[in-house]
Amino acid sequence: MTHIDPLLHRVLDGESPSDDLTPSQREQFAALQRAVRLLAEAPAASVAARVMAEVRRPPRSLGQRVALWLTERHAVTISVRPVWSLALAAALAAIAVIPARGPGPVLGEQEGIAQFVGRFPGAKSVEVVGSFTDWRPGAVVLRDDDQDGIWRASVVLPVGEHEYMFVVDGERWVTDPLAGRYLDDGFGRQNALLFVRPLAR
Amino acid sequence: MIAWRVVTCLLAAAPRLSAQGSFARLAGRIPPPALTAIDSILVAAHREGLPTEPLIEKAFEGGAKGVAPDRIVLAVSMSASQLRSARALLREAGESQPTDPAEVTAVAAALGRGLSPELVGELTAVLPGEPTGPALHAVADLVGHRFAEDSSVDLIVAAAQAGLRGLRFLDVAAAAVQDLQRGRSHAAALAHVRSLLPNVPPPPKPAPAAVSRARRVQPGPERP
Numbered sequence: 001m002t003h004i005d006p007l008l009h010r011v012l013d014g015e016s017p018s019d020d021l022t023p024s025q026r027e028q029f030a031a032l033q034r035a036v037r038l039l040a041e042a043p044a045a046s047v048a049a050r051v052m053a054e055v056r057r058p059p060r061s062l063g064q065r066v067a068l069w070l071t072e073r074h075a076v077t078i079s080v081r082p083v084w085s086l087a088l089a090a091a092l093a094a095i096a097v098i099p100a101r102g103p104g105p106v107l108g109e110q111e112g113i114a115q116f117v118g119r120f121p122g123a124k125s126v127e128v129v130g131s132f133t134d135w136r137p138g139a140v141v142l143r144d145d146d147q148d149g150i151w152r153a154s155v156v157l158p159v160g161e162h163e164y165m166f167v168v169d170g171e172r173w174v175t176d177p178l179a180g181r182y183l184d185d186g187f188g189r190q191n192a193l194l195f196v197r198p199l200a201r
Numbered sequence: 202m203i204a205w206r207v208v209t210c211l212l213a214a215a216p217r218l219s220a221q222g223s224f225a226r227l228a229g230r231i232p233p234p235a236l237t238a239i240d241s242i243l244v245a246a247h248r249e250g251l252p253t254e255p256l257i258e259k260a261f262e263g264g265a266k267g268v269a270p271d272r273i274v275l276a277v278s279m280s281a282s283q284l285r286s287a288r289a290l291l292r293e294a295g296e297s298q299p300t301d302p303a304e305v306t307a308v309a310a311a312l313g314r315g316l317s318p319e320l321v322g323e324l325t326a327v328l329p330g331e332p333t334g335p336a337l338h339a340v341a342d343l344v345g346h347r348f349a350e351d352s353s354v355d356l357i358v359a360a361a362q363a364g365l366r367g368l369r370f371l372d373v374a375a376a377a378v379q380d381l382q383r384g385r386s387h388a389a390a391l392a393h394v395r396s397l398l399p400n401v402p403p404p405p406k407p408a409p410a411a412v413s414r415a416r417r418v419q420p421g422p423e424r425p
Contacts, residue, residue: 113407113415135261154407154415160303161310161334163262173266180378181342183313186259186276187268193310195338197368197404199412 008032110159112196116142116166118176121149123168130164130191132157137167159198163191223257231260235270239277251284252302255309283309290318294325307334314341320354327358332367339370346378348387356391363399376401 008025010016012032021029060068116128126142133139142151163183166174175182179192223243227236239260243253259280263273287308311321316337324340325333336357343353353374360373373394380390394401407415 113412115407115411115415129265131258131262135258135265137265154411156415161307161338181314181338181345183310185262185266186279187263187266187272189266191262193314193338195335195368195371199407 004028109198111156112159112198114155114157114162114194114196116140116151116153116155116164116176117178118142118151118166118174119149120144120151120166120168120174123149123151125169126151127167127170128153128155128164129167130162130194132162132164137170142166157194157196159196162194162196164194165189165191223253226257227260231264231273232270235260235263235273238274242274242277242281246281246284249285251281251288252306254302255284255306256280280309283312286318287312290321291325294322304332304334307332307337310334311337311341314338314345316341316344317350320350323354324357327361335368336361336370339374342371342374343377346381348377348391352387352391356395359395360398360401365399365401369399369401369403372401372403373398375404 004012005025005028007016007020008028011018011021011025011029018026018029118126120126123144126144127137128140128142129135129137140153140155142153144151163185164176165185166176168174173189175190176192179194181193181195182190183193185191224236224240227239231239239256243256246253246256256277259277260273263276268276284305287305290308290312291304308321308325311334312318320340321333321337324336328336339357339360340350340353343356344350356373356377357370360370365373376397377390377394380393381387385393
């Protein structure tokens with residue numbers, strides 16, 4: 001540790017006037033004062049360094065800027081009239097309370113729904129051809145959305161009795177094994193028989 | 202083959218039904234060699250007052266299934282015979298004017314499902330002037346599940362006497378078949394369903410979502 005003359009110490013503490021110092025002590029006093037000023041200016045130099053470091057940093061990407069904007073605090077002011085606030089609250093309550101029900105599909109009095117289900121693993125296409133299509137292929141195509149080999153279709157048909165068969169891969173005629181009612185087709189095979197009921201209202 | 206030749210020769214002489222547009226409807230849907238013979242069957246059926254639509258459908262069916270022309274002609278001819286028998290049966294059962302084509306067609310279908318003419322006549326007599334198709338098919342459903350023919354007719358007659366009509370007869374048969382599947386004997390199932398009459402369970406209603414899906418598919422048979 002450097003020894004400081006007691007007189008110089010008192011002058012630095014403001015207890016004695018600087019006129020009492022010898023020329024060499026005055027030089028020491030001036031040096032010490034410069035050191036104090038430098039110490040006092042140190043924080044200003046540190047801020048400048050930080051600013052320069054920020055300036056030299058490469059620009060942020062768009063994603064970083066968006067992330068920064070989203071995570072930073074922002075002051076948002078919304079000015080709404082009370083009547084609109086009440087209307088919005090009423091609308092939200094109505095959505096929550098009233099069940100989402102539209103007018104629903106409308107069926108004619110002489111229409112009903114037929115559901116066809118068949119198990120055809122590995123089939124590329126399955127359709128239903130019958131009296132309700134004038135035995136014309138391509139009108140009612142079954143689907144196997146989950147590819148489990150179970151093909152399904154629901155279709156609106158006229159009320160009454162209908163005969164039908166499945167057509168697999170466009171060429172193989174197959175009797176519906178789940179129909180329960182069958183009729184000889186006159187060609188050596190059996191048509192499935194279906195009764196479509198009017199949809200109860 | 203001989204039968205087909207006889208049918209073809211007999212019917213080839215009949216005038217064509219082109220006036221009704223059947224010939225045009227058939228053209229392109231069935232093999233050309235069968236066209237004339239089928240047209241002749243249709244003309245004969247039309248003259249007799251039989252419904253021709255089931256015959257046209259049978260021809261379409263044969264064409265769609267790729268059946269040989271002679272077999273299509275034979276099948277259409279047999280369908281005409283069945284319609285003829287059905288109409289005769291309805292007349293015997295007391296229907297003075299069995300002109301309803303749907304009724305003749307329904308009875309022909311019941312005969313096609315193997316019901317005896319006597320049984321059909323009995324049921325028709327129970328429901329005079331009413332559609333008998335569902336009742337006939339209800340009995341055919343029961344017989345198809347090995348219920349005795351006379352017991353099946355008795356159940357449907359009891360259902361009619363209890364006030365059930367139309368497609369509700371099919372619910373009666375379905376209830377008996379369900380009882381059978383649950384382990385009841387044939388006799389027990391019939392007795393149980395008879396005790397429920399007329400309150401047999403109706404078929405389940407389709408869910409609204411099923412109705413929506415069904416609406417997206419509309420088979421529209423093209424009729425030229």
